[in-house]
Amino acid sequence: MSRVAYVNGSYGPLSDAAVSVEDRGFQFADGVYEVWSVFDGRMADYDGHMSRLARSLTELRIDIPMTRQALTVVLKETIRRNRVRDGIVYLQVTRGAARRDHPFPAPGTPPSVVVTSRSVDQTRAEAMARKGVAVITQPDIRWGRCDIKTVGLLPNVLAKQAAREQGAYEAWMVDEMGLVTEGSSTNAWIIDQNGKVRTRDTQANILKGVTRTAILDLLEQEGLELDERPFSVDDAKQAREAFFTAAGAFVMPAVSIDGAKIGDGKPGAATLKLRQLYLEQARRDAV
Structure with missing residues (x-):
């Protein structure tokens, strides 16, 4: 058809x-x-x-x-x-x-x-989530109002293409201080060595992801501690787990960054649990 x-x-x-x-x-x-x-x-x-x-x-x-x-x-x-x-x-x-x-x-x-x-094809997406995906980093060269979901996405396109050319799924943008802002089409998260879930706050002119907001609610329901502040690339490399969120990716485990293994190089239990909970909620509440 x-x-x-x-x-x-x-x-x-x-x-x-x-x-x-x-x-x-x-x-x-x-x-x-x-x-x-x-x-x-x-x-x-x-x-x-x-x-x-x-x-x-x-x-x-x-x-x-x-x-x-x-x-x-x-x-x-x-x-x-x-x-x-x-x-x-x-x-x-x-x-x-x-x-x-x-x-x-x-x-x-x-x-x-x-x-x-x-x-x-959700079957393919689920298989990818079970295995986890790679991310790379790219300088954040976007304009200063990334909180608006504008169609002006050329820097995002270039970052995503760089990821594809390096065999990765996503590119995480890094600001001039070495801190991760967000992905080319996703919000970036880690679970640090203390078990805290970290993601950048939206006061920094990053996109207030709708899936991101849903995950914040789930964290509270599950009793997981949120630390809403920036993390560096080194923080991500040393994290227990990492993942990113978006309407199309849902909650996708990231198992390496710039070739460095995150945790044991496999999707973490907390990330997979959040993905499951999000999908259950999204399907239940869809209109």
């Missing part, structure tokens, strides 16, 4: 989907996006992604394109038309199409809205 996309009010074949060449998302990366995991045809962490979308649009002064209720209908219909049971649904909203000029276009220019959905 050919895939279906929603573009500015219409559903149609993905192969025919198009926006204007003067869309500001294409010209200036002037837009935002969200990705929901889909379980059994339903969206996980629905409210968290919707809230972050509204914040991103507000921070960039992009008009909210439709009501939350209407957008939900579009997301669910795109999932349905693509017959996705387990996978993702992707939403992108830009400032719209207008003559190319750096300042905002005239008031009333309608935002562009694109939604796509596709299936994901």
